[in-house]
Amino acid sequence: MQKLGLKSRNITEDQKEKLKALFPEVFTEDKIDFEKLRLTLGDEVDEGEELYGMIWPGKKDCFKxxxxxxIGTLKPCRDESVNWDTTENLFIEGDNLEVLKLLQKSYYGKIKMIYIDPPYNTGNEFIYPDKYSESLETYLAYTGQVDDEGRKFSTNTEADGRFHSKWLNMMYPRLFLARNLLRDDGVIFISIDDNEIKNLRALCDEVFGEDNFLANVIWQxxxxxxxxxxxxxxxxxxxLCYRKTNRFMLKSIHRTEKDNKHYSNPDNDPNGDWRSGDVRNALYRPNLIYDxxxxxxNVxxxxxNGWRWSQETLNQKIASGEVIFNEGQSRIIRKIYLKNQSGRAPETIWFANDVGFTREAASSLKSxxxxxxxxDTAKPVRLIHRICEISGLxxxxxxxxFFAGSAPLAEALLTKDDFQHCKYILIQLPEHINTDKPHGKIAEQLNLLTVADIGKERIRRVIKKIEKERAEQLDFGEPKQDLGFKVFKLDKSNFKIWDGNIANKPIQEQLExxxxxxxxxxxxxxxLYEILLKSGFELTTPVEKLTVAGKKVYSAAEGALLICLEKxxxxxxxxxxxxxxxxxxxxxxSGFKGNDQLKTNAVQIMKSFKVESFRTV
Structure with missing residues (x-):
């Protein structure tokens, strides 16, 4: 009988398994033979001493x-949730590094789009700790869940000499783990300013691959x-925009009247309004050079560089009227019909009038x-609408x-018809508000003591606003929108887990x-939810309480998993x-009370009914 693993997904083992699937011959007794790997790859291995790449102090520790x-868990918090029993949305309080690790089993390869607005490293913004080996303990100390021994999160200042490297050490592991969660057709968007754009671009090139860079959008x-x-x-x-693989397809944005103003129909073409298009080839093609x-x-x-089409194709377009001659027959005109334009290619400059600006975001939140x-640092909802649109949700x-802030992503999804039936996962550290600032004083007056509190309250208010508007409208039987979210909070495991590093804890304490x-x-x-999470089930999996042989048993995913917590x-x-x-x-x-015979019988009973996996915890 196997024990249920209580630790998060083992990333190293995952990578080894991927390598083993590609190159099984380089493994000996489950160890990688790097000399065999080098020989297998042949000329692809660069044996030079100096390789191009991004290096900074602490990078090796990032891999550790x-x-x-x-070894933490996510504890449910019904009291702070909205429509717990029906919603498929999540708001998770906690250090996003730990939370991203905990989500690996349940959400690996399931996320379509990630948007984050991380700290910009201006010298005054909040930075997560780089004492990584104690990440969960540091977080628990920060939130007052264990005794504080002086470890705390802080701002990152240039005075400590590691200004950029601390930021990179914070971002690299989180981006690595986030990439695992993306679907193969997934995409990530990251807001950043000039302070770290150079480093973030290099970082993302390494994590996602240079070939998967899509754009560096300039937002006014x-x-x-x-x-x-x-x-x-x-x-x-x-x-910044990166795809996970080339399976991602960038979507067009909706056309506006401004986009269509150059279309007209001066010759009463039955195909409708049109504009002229380029007839030249972009690259030199000798076979497309003809009179x-x-x-x-006239000739x-x-x-x-030649014409855009072969002579045969051009003749067909002239016959169909798609290509015409000008009045003096000195040149040809290509018609691009408005009816064939389903959208407009997204551009790399986004103007404030089109996608919003910071004052608009503040005004909207204030309302x-x-x-x-x-x-005071929210992103405009219209900006996120644009991101969602081109993601093809x-x-x-x-x-x-996973840097949710005041939760503008949730509002963006809830308030746009195109995205109302998408699901969201928001992760936010319960960062204490700064009551020395005007907005912090206001938050305190509203009893919103952390950034996470502000995010949750924003979603609640958006939901109430939508519910009020819906109450005044006729019901035409459309699918119901998910107006809710489950709250979970990062905490230590419900199970006392053996610490292999007995230098940290006395062996007697461990044995107890x-x-x-x-x-x-x-x-x-x-x-219940820790078992669900560490069994690889999503946190929104439907759970039903059954009575089996007079005892309580939980059924998850319509009976796919049965959990019995009887003692x-x-x-x-x-x-x-x-x-x-x-x-x-x-x-x-512990329910077996040390009865090995009962355990053995249990295993045989489960096998006889073809139960695929029977584990204890």
Missing amino acids: VIQEPS HSIQPKGYTDIFSVHHNHV ILTPSG ISPPP LFDGVLPF EPDDIVLD LAIDHIDPNSREEDI NLTKELIRAIAEKEPHRVVCLD
């Missing part, structure tokens, strides 16, 4: 961080010039909070933001864990569970 599994975030005389007035930020003889006998010479502003797609390894303060629902297991109960024919079963190990 990625490989170190999380400000319209009014700042009143300084000796420096440039900065009016832009960047939005055109007009109906009046039109080819452009330097939502009854005329006061509890948060479809109903039931999952969108992730074996007596009763369940935290006595844990609620049954906490244990006194019997052969009759085990058989009754197996008779439900689930794919997987998880029971408490």
